[in-house]
Amino acid sequence: MQTLGSIALLAGFAASVMAAMNVATGLALKEAALLKMSLRWSAIILASIVITAAILEIALLRNDFSFEYVANNSNIALPVVFKIAALWASLEGSIVLWALILSGYIFATAFRFRDRLDDRLVGFAMLTLFVVSAFFFFLLIGEANPMGTMARPPLDGAGPNPLLQNHPLMAVHPVMLYLGYVGFTVPFAFAIGALATGRVGEGWLLLTRPWTVAAWGFLTVGVVLGAWWSYEVLGWGGYWAWDPVENVSLLPWLTATAYLHSVVVQERRGMLRVWNLSLITATFGLTILGTFITRSGVLDSVHEFSNSSLGPLLLGAFAVIVVVSFGLIAWRAEMLRTVGIIESPVSREGSFVGNNLLLTAFAFVVLLGTMFPLLVEAINGDQLSVGSPYFDRLTAPIGLMLLFLMGVSPLLPWRRTDPETLRDRAFWPGVFAVTVLVVSVSLGADSLYEMLGFLAAGFAAGASIRHVVLASRRQGWRGVTGRSGGGMIAHLGLSVLALGLIASSAHGTEIEARLAPGDTVEISGHTITFIERIDYFDGDNAVIEIAVLVDNDEIHKPAITTFPNFGRPIGTPSVATGWREDVYINILDFSDDGSEALVRVIVRPMITWIWTGGLLMGFGSLLAIIPSRKRRPEVPSGSADSVDGDAETSETLVGA
Amino acid sequence: MRPLTDSQRNLSWMVLLAVMIMAIAYGVISADTGPRTEAERAFDIKETILCPVCDGQNVLESNAPIAASIRVFIDEAVAEGDTDDEIRRQLVDKYDEDINAKPPATGLGSLVWTLPVAGLIAVVGSLVFSFRRWSLAAEKNVSGADRELVAKARVDQ
Known part of the structure; x- marks a missing residue:
């Protein structure tokens, strides 16, 4: 069986390399027939990793301890669900899961764009995807080979780390997280495609929109389930410790959230092109950097269940991503220059710029705090820790401002806002916010920070409810779908989560x-x-x-x-x-x-509000993928009935 | 229902803001502002001292035996009247500098505090500059004739 598995992995690696060469040749020779083979290549890659994963799962279920992986990570008494989940209990299996999900995404991309595979933009995207896939198969046939054999198979295995075998969330959380992490490879690949072809307009954003939203939803749910798992299992009564592994799962979430908002500005106003390319590169790069941090053992962490020699490879991959992407951006600098302006900071696009600034600052603080002990040790050998007092102190004000913006932004029209409009639109959300404040004070809220947090979260919830109510009156159930409808449900989820976060950290x-x-x-x-x-x-x-x-x-x-x-x-x-x-x-x-x-x-x-809010955010991203109404495919951006903000526009017209 | 007039809308906002200010004031006044009790002091110290063996958890959170013994040590030291700094220094001497969850405010370590603040100031500064430039540019594009048109349209309405 191990031989078959090794052959499958080699086949997957060979197919990825050949597919990449095939597409590269097709692009160089402008040969459409070669480009159209991508779908077939991606099917072969998917098949080979499915075979590998199946062999490992069968070995786990059959207690086949001739597999080194099974002997180290499973045992006879382990319940079935944890045997299945043992596939991602340690390094080799997690890379198999990563490659499996990646191959699934690649196949789905090739299938979705099967009629456009000869389009050069799609071609470069497929090339990028095949190169990433080749990298992960390379890890699997080398450093992280899951097909190692035991010369003398033990009678029973060691079993996974006890922390990984006492809660069913272990079966779900890593899969969700990886679906999120890996999902960002697709928009990243299209960004590279856009840069390589010079078609740096809004096309690639529209093509990858549902993929980005789906990846974001998975990542959100993955991070929240991780916090839930840690609450239910680790026994200290908390859910977030600003631990390096938690931090690196938050980092791509922050940049991806910024990206989801800033792309809207590009679609509507044609601005922020370089910024969006940088954000998607950062998001994808951070998923690789995060894997480096969690899998190389450079930082201590409660979640670190594997140490390996993968570090240099992952760090190298991260460097390549950064150099290639920013090299391409620099090369296309002339094309990326935009003439648009943001007339007023008090406008939808102005608030999106603010949101991006805050989310990036948040990410910077988390990245700096996580890496800082390493940097200091490298510079002068001092050992120091950066723990929750640091992260709490710096991220709390940023979080509070973000919550506040999350309430105001949906109320603001594009371009500029007159005070009366804002006054009228903010009234009912304001009533909601003050109600939340009064209730929380009557239940014992007494610090200023906490009260402002409740007020801001209440306001954000009120603003999203207002949007949903207005949109549903007009469009029925479709009012909660599409990017603006689903987005507002996600906002509502984040407000609920924030209420839980504020209350549970202020009291207890x-x-x-x-x-x-x-x-x-x-x-x-x-x-x-x-x-x-x-x-x-x-x-x-x-x-x-x-x-x-x-x-x-x-x-x-x-x-x-x-x-x-x-x-x-x-x-x-x-x-x-x-x-x-x-x-x-x-x-x-x-x-x-x-x-x-x-x-x-x-x-x-x-x-409980934290988990509920997190799941609601995931549900919101699901709704966001469903189109808000039947319309001509790919309405040009900026036209009257494109993307979002429709509700506000028509409302303004009616109110005028 | 008749739509509210402008002044009615402003009035309802004022009522809302008044309720908000009263609620916040009530919360702040009802807060316990007395001197910190020994238990509160001990709690705050435990929250910022990391358990030496358990990767990132503080001694308050950790269930490890060594964390339990540090908790007892802190309780006793607080009861004996040692200051927060004294207790911290004793713990650092006994274990190591990286037992402190809070990075230092001096030396190289202080960069972790100052870099984000400096970065934020730089970025906000450049954004303010951009917005001013943009709003000037937006002004320039509007001619006197445009303004007249808008004014006329408003009157017609």
């Missing part, structure tokens, strides 16, 4: 208590009663569970599990969730005679 109490059976501890109006201790074996894993009664109502069973192959026992918290607050219960330790448990209880408000 915790207590550590030694409890014997029958003891009760009280915290913030909740009672937690220790009923009994339960010991049992789950396969080879020794589990100590305690049954606790929360508020005389629900029974919860936090546990500590000792995995035979890992020294440190792993705590599994149990959470009583609610819309208002969560009660998070975790076992820290047991007394020497085992009769008492040291339990940590954390009460935090509105955590």
Whole structure:
């Protein structure tokens, strides 16, 4: 089987290289027949990686420990869902998943543009995609080969890291994240195509719009599910620690979010061409840099489940991306110059520029803080840490301003705004915001920062609800589809998420208590009663569970599990969730005679809002892909019924 | 329903803003502004001291035994009346400089604070400059005849 897998990988690599050469020749000789073969090549590439992934999955399910990967990352007792998920439990498998998703995207791109494969723009995009694919297959046949064999297969495997086998989210979160990460390869490839052909107008943006939105939606959901996983599994009651691995998943999200907004300015006004090309390059580059940081072991992280020698290759790839893209941008500088102007900062495009400025600043702070310890150590050998106090201090004001802009921007017309328009449009969102503020103050909000946050989040929610209501009155359910409708649902989701973030970081109490059976501890109006201790074996894993009664109502069973192959026992918290607050219960330790448990209880408000908001954002991006109404394909930008803002335009006309 | 007049709209905004200011004022006044208790001090220190063995978690969050012992150490030191700085220095001496979650405000390390601020000032400055240039350019494109047309259209309406 390993031989078949190795052949499939070699075939995938060879097909990627040959496809790239084929397309390059086709472009050089202007030979349409050669370019049209891209669809076939991409099918071969997809088939070879599907075979590889299938072989690995079958080996995992059949406990075939002659596979080094299976022996290291799975074991017989592992539940089926975690056996499947073990494909991305460590380095080699994650690169297989990456290549699988990439090949899927490449095939989908070739299929979508099957009638235009001889178009040079599409040709250069396919060339870029095949080169990226060749790089990942190169990793798979070299440093990250998943087909290594065990000379003497063990009777049982080591199993994945315990943290990766005790929550079902592990089966979903990495896939979502990778669908997002890898998805940005497609718009990046078209950006390269646009630069190479000199067709740097708006065409490539329109072609890749749904791909970008889809990748953004996956990445959003992936990041939020990652936070959820960390909350449910790591046992410290938090969901975001500004850990390097979390940071590098946030970085492309920030630049991609900036990109989603700035492309609108280019489509409507023809401006910001260089900026958009730079943003999509940065987004794609950051996904590679992020993989470098998480997979090379240069930074300490709680999520780092693999160390490897992949570092230099990934760093090299990052350098190539940056040099090639910015080299092309410099080469096309003359074509990229635009004459447009933004007449007033208080306009839709002005607010998009502000949003881009803030998102880029946010990304800069996160990137600097993440890399800074490395830089300082490289310069003078000092060891220092950059932790949450730094990130909180610098990103909170940026986040607050972004929230505020998210409320104002949808209310602003293009070009310029007269005060009366803004006054009238902002009224109901303002009422909503003040209502949110009053409710939060009555529930105990008392810091200025927090109150301003609630106000801004309420305003943003109000503005998006206003848009949805107006658009649905006119267009029915299609009012929530299309870029502006779906975008507003995503805004609403982010407002909900922000409310959860603000409330849960501003408030919360915790207590550590030694409890014997029958003891009760009280915290913030909740009672937690220790009923009994339960010991049992789950396969080879020794589990100590305690049954606790929360508020005389629900029974919860936090546990500590000792995995035979890992020294440190792993705590599994149990959470009583609610819309208002969560009660998070975790076992820290047991007394020497085992009769008492040291339990940590954390009460935090509105955590559930974070996951709900995140999923709503993902749903919004789904809606954004559905066209808002039937229309002629690719209406030229700037025309009356193009892209978005239709609602505002017609409303202004009616109101005049 | 009859649409509201301009002054009615302005009035409703003023009412809204008044409610907003009252809510914020109430929140600020009701905030607990007394001197920090020992527990609050200990909490703040624990939040900014990283657990030495657990990759990025602070000692407040971490469930590792060493984090628990540092928590106890901080509680005791606070109870004995040591200042925040003294407690931090003792911990840094015992473990290492990188136990501090907050990067230093002096030396090379302070760049992590100043670079973003300097960058922001530079970018905002150049944007303000661009917007001014743009608005001048927009003005230039409008001729006196254009203005008359707009004014006339407004009167006609």
